[in-house]
Amino acid sequence: MSVVVSFRSLRMLPLAAAITLLAACASGGPAKPAQAPELNTLYAQLDQASKGYETALQQAREGNAQASEQSLNTALDQMKNISAHCGTTPGCDPQRVFSVYDRLLRLKDGSFFAGDDNDVVGDDAPEGSGGGKTGASSLPEAQRSVTLLRGQKLSELIAMNGPVKAALEMWLTQWRPQLMDAYVNYQFMRYRMWPEYQKADLPEALLFGIMAKESGGKVHAVSRSGAAGPLQFMYATGMRFGLVNDGGFDTRFDPGASARANAEYIDEQLKVFNNNLEVTLAAYNGGEGRLRRIVGDDTSVSFYDPKIYNQLSQETRDYVPSVLAAAWLFLHPESYNLRFPKVNGEPxxxxxxxxxxxxxxxxxxxxxxxxxxxxxxxxxxxxxxxxxxxxxxxxxxxxxxxxxxxxxxxxxxxxxxxxxxxxxTAVVPVVSPTAASPAPSRSSVPAMRSYTVKRGDSLSSIARKFDCTDVAEIERSNGLKHHHLKVGQTLKLPVCR
Known part of the structure; x- marks a missing residue:
């Protein structure tokens, strides 16, 4: 079992439960007489990694950030090796392994600075912690991308369920080029966009996740429905949040203005839906009016509850986990064998x-x-x-x-x-409309068949399945860009004669 597959099986536990499981891992629990030697060895390594967490935490409390980071990275490397062998070791409890892995990743997120010791203020605060300030301004630069979301750590709001895991796979495979482009584009625009989220005390990873899914960081992106800009505002919604026509320029295309409007929208809907992040994202994609009607007064309801999930469009059902998966990869690229390029985004x-x-x-x-x-x-x-x-x-x-x-x-x-x-300034010949080729006759237009996209399909595999067509022809017939397909999407394919 690979490290990536092992970690994708992780379930994000409530903090109290995670601490309880971590204590059980550290103590090793009562020995079982029939426990295999290789399992004893694996659990001993798990104990060592767990102690590495405690060491890193103590070093962070003492203000020794460099040593804390080194201890944490060493423990994470141990965990990757342990999780890779757990699946092939008889008797190994994956949940016991993943609970330690979870805590290590949350410390790497900056949870120590953002919550574990949030009562440390004034002269007792660690160096660089902000000395009692609140919000993003209280955190060291390295931790600012993972600030609390209304009192909860972003990592604890992203449940590793089936839809999010499936979205992680898509970002790491078919959508990988868009993810990498989005990251590079964002780094150059970060100085314009991130301050707007920082003012609203919203996590930077959430901003990145929305932008990656909406536009890939292309400021001038426009959808078929008329949504525009890096964060894809519809005209009326953009107007409501101050994205207006400024001297002939549609400010939905301005990265800073759109980030401000997005932060205001997310903040507004979090209040409406009682800080339910998944439902808030669904409202951003599917419309807040529709979500209010579906959710009603029970704002604590899960996005995945059938009475909510089954009433949403396929686009919205895909959108929410895709945003959360992109945000998670922004926080933990190394845990998925992903390396974002180094970008000097200084303006x-x-x-x-x-x-x-x-x-x-x-x-x-x-x-x-x-x-x-x-x-x-x-x-x-x-x-x-x-x-x-x-x-x-x-x-x-x-x-x-x-x-x-x-x-x-x-x-x-x-x-x-x-x-x-x-x-x-090269001159390109202009062909008058009258000289253009006549439109093809009705009889020359090829007959078309319908095909529903299945999981694992690509344009190449579909073209091979119906060998009378090719990728370019499928793209032209369906107005596709960048080979993007969605499961359940209906395609028009030429019929062989």
Whole structure:
């Protein structure tokens, strides 16, 4: 059994139960006469990892953050090895293993700073803990992404149930490119978006989870239903939270403004639904009016209760666990064999020495520090600008700090801006409507069949199943982008003649 599979079986326990189980693990419990030697060895290692947790906790209380982190990482490495062998060791109790793993991960989340010792204030507070302040401002920088959500740790609100596990698998497989792009895009916009969540005392991981699912961090994303921006606000909802037309610019596309509006919406709905995070996320996706009618007065009801779950659309049933899974991966990438790229998101700016469009700047900046180029980042940081329109000399643009020197070296003078302008101003023949090819006759339009997407399907596997079509044809026929499919989705496929 692999480490990833073992951890995905973890059930998030209430804190008191987790502590009780941890104590049982630390003590080892009464020895069983028939217990195999290999099981004794495994449980001895478990005891050692549990003691590592206590050591890390004590070091954190003493203000020795570096030593605490090292002890914690050592204990986590031990736990990965233990969980990998538990499934093949007769008599091993997975829950006993996972309870220790759970506590270690929660300490790594910053739970010690955010709750375990929340009565330590003033002169007795650990160095860097904020000395009695409350909210995100009281936490060290490393812990700010995991602040309490209305008095509860975000980790304790994410239950490792079937839907969340399935969403974790999707993020780690088919949706992995979107997850990685979302992470990179977010890091460059973080200075605009995170402060708005920080002001509202909401966890950064939640912001990332919503953004990853909604747009992948593409500021100019627009859905078929008309939702727009990095956090996909519908027009009327955006207006309600101050996302208006500003001089011809739809501020739903502004990352900072949309993060503020999203934080206000989440805060409002958490109050309506008595801090029920899953139902609040369902309201964000499916509409708060509909959720209020379904939930009624019982705001403590589980999102997965059949009387709630079965009345929601498939989109909303998928949406909630997908957001929570992305938030969990933001907190624990290493526990799923996931490594996010290191991104220097320090903000900067340039003043154009010569007129240029964002497209031209992308060409002359090249791949400096980013093999995928800078087009998406420049668009995200300058959402009001048409990327094809030339901006005059003297215009100030927001860019990552690392690009300030690159711009001065490559784009102010020399051959690269000349090349970029030559490509940008290339003349493409315009075909008049009358000269265009006539529309195909009714008889030439291919007959279509319906196909319902099943779990494990991909465009390639569907194309192979019906060998008279191909991936591109399926995409065109169904208006798909980036090969994204959903279980239960109905596709139109050409019928072989």
């Amino acid at each position: 900067g700016s340039i003043v154009l020495k010569r007129s240029a469009s964002l497209s031209e700047l992308t060409v002359c900046l090249g791949s400096a520090g980013n093999t995928d180029g800078w087009f998406r980042t420049l668009r995200n940081l300058n959402p009001r600008l048409d990327p094809q329109m030339s901006q005059p000399a003297g215009a100030r643009l927001e860019v990552p700090k690392q690009l300030e020197r690159v711009y001065a070296a490559r784009c102010a003078e020399g051959p690269w801006p000349i090349l970029a302008n030559d490509l940008h």
